[in-house]
Amino acid sequence: MLILRCPYCGICADETELTPGGEAHLTRFGPGSTDEDFEAYLFLRQNPKGVHIERWCHTCGCGKWFHAVRCTATLEIFGTYSAQNLRPPPDIIEAIKIRRPDWGGFHK
Amino acid sequence: MSNAVSVLGGAGFSGIIRVVDAGVTGMITLRGDLACPKIAGAVKATVGVNLPQARNITQNGHNGAGWMSSDELLLTCPYEEACTKVEKLEEALKGEYFLVADVSDARARFTLTGAAVREVLAKGSPADLSPGAWPVGELRRTRLGQVAVAFWLRDDITAELVCFRSLGKFVWDWLNVTAGDDVPGYF
Ligand SMILES: [Zn+2]
Numbered sequence: 001m002l003i004l005r006c007p008y009c010g011i012c013a014d015e016t017e018l019t020p021g022g023e024a025h026l027t028r029f030g031p032g033s034t035d036e037d038f039e040a041y042l043f044l045r046q047n048p049k050g051v052h053i054e055r056w057c058h059t060c061g062c063g064k065w066f067h068a069v070r071c072t073a074t075l076e077i078f079g080t081y082s083a084q085n086l087r088p089p090p091d092i093i094e095a096i097k098i099r100r101p102d103w104g105g106f107h108k
Numbered sequence: 109m110s111n112a113v114s115v116l117g118g119a120g121f122s123g124i125i126r127v128v129d130a131g132v133t134g135m136i137t138l139r140g141d142l143a144c145p146k147i148a149g150a151v152k153a154t155v156g157v158n159l160p161q162a163r164n165i166t167q168n169g170h171n172g173a174g175w176m177s178s179d180e181l182l183l184t185c186p187y188e189e190a191c192t193k194v195e196k197l198e199e200a201l202k203g204e205y206f207l208v209a210d211v212s213d214a215r216a217r218f219t220l221t222g223a224a225v226r227e228v229l230a231k232g233s234p235a236d237l238s239p240g241a242w243p244v245g246e247l248r249r250t251r252l253g254q255v256a257v258a259f260w261l262r263d264d265i266t267a268e269l270v271c272f273r274s275l276g277k278f279v280w281d282w283l284n285v286t287a288g289d290d291v292p293g294y295f
Contacts, residue, residue, distance in 0.1 A: 008178045014234045060251040062177035
C-alpha cells in the first residue's frame with residue numbers, strides 16, 4: 001500500500017484515496033507538432049525499474065494534483081511536491097540521491 | 109417555491125451509534141485565493157465565522173466555514189438563507205477572482221451520535237480517525253466505502269457527514285449496516 005503526503009492538504013493519504021496520473025513533467029505536443037513528437041507524447045514512457053517521477057491526484061480528499069517520486073521496484077517514496085513545479089525541487093533531488101546514488105538524474 | 113426535502117426525509121436509525129438524515133442544509137461552495145483578505149471579510153460578513161485553518165471547520169450554530177482545499181471553502185447555513193448569502197458573497201467579492209455556487213440541493217448531510225462514532229466511520233474510511241489524528245473541529249475529506257465524503261466532529265460523540273445527494277441513499281444504507289453491527293474496537 002502506497003501512502004503519499006499530499007502537499008496541498010498535508011494528509012498522508014493511502015492509495016485508495018488517490019488516482020494515479022502516470023509519468024510527470026511531460027511536454028505536451030499538440031496541433032502543429034510532428035507525428036513523432038505527438039506519438040511520443042501520447043504513448044512513449046520511460047517506465048523505469050527504479051526512480052520514477054509521477055503525477056497523483058488526491059481524488060477522495062482535497063482534489064488536487066501533485067507530484068510524487070518513488071521507486072517502482074521497492075515502492076520507497078522519496079518525496080512529494082506541488083503541481084506548480086516544472087521540475088523536481090532541489091530537496092527532492094537531494095532525497096533521491098541519498099537513497100539512490102547511482103540515479104541518472106532528472107533530464108528534460 | 110418547491111417543497112425542499114432532504115435525501116431520506118429526516119429518517120433516523122439507532123445501532124451502536126444514532127444516524128440521522130440531518131434535513132435540508134444550506135451549503136455554498138466558495139472558491140478563490142483564501143489568502144485574499146477580501147474573502148475572509150466576505151465570509152465573516154456573510155456567515156459570521158472566521159476563515160478556518162487548513163483542514164478545519166469553524167462553526168457557529170448552523171453557520172460554518174469548512175476548509176475543502178487550498179482554494180475552496182464549504183459554507184453552511186440554514187437552507188432558506190443560502191440563496192441570499194450567495195448574492196451577498198457575489199456582491200462583496202466583485203472584482204476578485206472567485207466562484208460561488210449554491211450546492212444545497214446537490215448534497216446530503218447526516219448527523220452521527222454516539223461514543224462509537226469514530227469506530228463506525230473507520231470501518232469504511234482509510235483515514236486515521238484515532239483521537240490523536242482526527243481532533244474535534246477537523247474536517248476530513250476522504251472516502252466511505254467507495255464514495256467521496258467529508259466529515260467532522262462537533263464534539264467527542266457527534267459527527268457531521270456530507271456527501272453528494274446522489275450518493276445519499278448508498279451512504280445511508282452503508283451507515284445502517286455498519287452501525288447495526290458490533291463496535292470493532294479500533295481505538
Ligand atoms: Zn490533499
